[in-house]
Amino acid sequence: MKANLLLVDDDQLFLMLNKQQAIFANFHPNPITFLKAPLALEWLIEHDKKQDKTLILLDINMPDMNGWEFMDAINKLSLHAEILVVLVSSSTDPLDIERSKHYKQVVAYIEKPMRQPAFAYLKELEALQSFF
Amino acid sequence: MNENLLNAKILIVDDQESNIEVLEDLLAMRNFSNVISTKDPRTVLSLVQTEKPDIILLDLMMPYLSGFDVMNQLKNEGLLNGYMPVLVLTADATLETKKNALIAGASDFLTKPFNLSEVELRIKNLLYNVYLLSQLKDQNFILEEKVKERTKELLHNNELIKKQNEQLKEIAWIQSHVVRAPLARLMGLVELLQLNETSDELGKDEIVDFISKSAEELDGIIRDITLKAHHSKIFEQENES
Known part of the structure; x- marks a missing residue:
């Protein structure tokens, strides 16, 4: 993947798992991990360039700033880079799945754990073709 | 009368x-x-x-x-x-x-x-009609009271069912959000072992250690849910003696 890959999750183990799986799946050679959503937001602001593309694998239930608040913040900031989001949650709550449809940058909703078939699915996703 | x-x-x-x-x-x-x-x-x-x-x-x-x-x-x-x-x-x-x-x-x-007999008969007939009418009124009153009582019981039971539904919803939420987290960790870790895909950050020993911790976490959550369901008497009828 030529785009940036950000992994945002308050659970250290999931971050390690997703990073290792992403590398093993040849999805991205060097994902950047964040334990707190505000830190990921700072990174996006600092690295905001017009031609840049960034994919974020975003957890929903996090303290301080949850996944929904994070996406609301991105929308308010009107950043220049193209940012797309894959929601990654352990929740199988249909309400969360329904809610995710209201965010334009969300291209997929994947239940944890992110395993090899999930990365294979994302590689085939039409919305992400320009990111590879 | x-x-x-x-x-x-x-x-x-x-x-x-x-x-x-x-x-x-x-x-x-x-x-x-x-x-x-x-x-x-x-x-x-x-x-x-x-x-x-x-x-x-x-x-x-x-x-x-x-x-x-x-x-x-x-x-x-x-x-x-x-x-x-x-x-x-x-x-x-x-x-x-x-x-x-x-x-x-x-x-x-x-x-x-x-005429003596006519006076007695007509008075008694009329009084007996009034007596029957008042009996009927009393019966209606008793029936209305019973209906009120039953309605009250039904409303109470309805409230009970609503409360139980709320508790079930809460347990469903816990299952969805809390139980699935350690379960998802287990599933992810097991796949890494199967793929034999370890790294410096997440070696085989660390993976096994995390599997053990996640299994214990899951066990604790399930025990909590069981305890919660027991305390709320969610699966019991309140009016069972």
Whole structure:
């Protein structure tokens, strides 16, 4: 993947798992991990360039700033880079799945754990073709 | 009024003292013990309101107020409601008079001169009708009370079901959000082992250690849910003894 890959999750183990799986799946050679959503937001602001593309694998239930608040913040900031989001949650709550449809940058909703078939699915996703 | 009709309070209204005496004697002979009377039709309304008779024996032709006028007064006060019959006393047994008396609110007629058996039978019939009517009213009241009680019970049970549904929703939420987290970790870790894909950051020993921790976490959560369900008595009927 030529785009940036950000992994945002308050659970250290999931971050390690997703990073290792992403590398093993040849999805991205060097994902950047964040334990707190505000830190990921700072990174996006600092690295905001017009031609840049960034994919974020975003957890929903996090303290301080949850996944929904994070996406609301991105929308308010009107950043220049193209940012797309894959929601990654352990929740199988249909309400969360329904809610995710209201965010334009969300291209997929994947239940944890992110395993090899999930990365294979994302590689085939039409919305992400320009990111590879 | 109770089942013993002889205790019923009877009000006689007649301007002729002799008629009142005859009726009182006849009623005494048949063991009616609660008889009051008046010669002045103008006092009937207040007597009815204070004495609350069970039946009125009413003359039609009287000075100041006729029997029709008296019935109109009672009707206007809502007192001719089926629970206090009016037995009209008349020497005029024409069809026209009877029709007018019925329209005015009379329940039956007694023709002068009085016959002992007829007086007793007509009074007893009317009183028995009132007794049955009041019994029916009591039954209706009891039924209405039962319906109210059942409705209250149903509402209470409905509240109970709502509460249980809320608790079930809460458990479903816990299952969805809390239980799945350690489960998802386990699934992810197991796949890494299967792929034999380890790294410096996440080696085989670390993976096994995390599997063990996640399994313990899962066990703790399930125990909590069991305890919560037990404390909330969610699967028990509250009114079971």
